[in-house]
Amino acid sequence: MAANRSFTWTCPSCRRRVPQRVQVCHCGFTRTAAAAVEEQAEPAAGGLSWQFWSWMALVGIAILLGVVQLFRPYERPAIPPLLGYVDPPRPTPPPSPAPPAASPR
Numbered sequence: 141m142a143a144n145r146s147f148t149w150t151c152p153s154c155r156r157r158v159p160q161r162v163q164v165c166h167c168g169f170t171r172t173a174a175a176a177v178e179e180q181a182e183p184a185a186g187g188l189s190w191q192f193w194s195w196m197a198l199v200g201i202a203i204l205l206g207v208v209q210l211f212r213p214y215e216r217p218a219i220p221p222l223l224g225y226v227d228p229p230r231p232t233p234p235p236s237p238a239p240p241a242a243s244p245r
Contacts, residue, residue, distance in 0.1 A: 152177045 148157040151165040152174050163171045221227075 149174060 144200070147160055149160060149171055150157055151167060151169050153169040154165065154167040154168070157166060158165045165171075166172075
């Protein structure tokens, strides 16, 4: 597709690709006016675009979430009981002996 770029120019008004041999786009924008608009937009395109920074923000958030996930304390998942298995009843502890009754004096 890069080879086709040399045979066309892009109309800034309608974003249509127009053959080099045609001087006026279907929308009425001329090739010379398109070149002037392109020269004005050239210095603004020198910096990094907002799309780059938005992708970098998403990558940063993903890394941060991964690090937070790594340092969370491990919680052992509850083991679901198997079908038909019931835990055996635990023996109840023997009652503690009652304290001796105080004798009247």
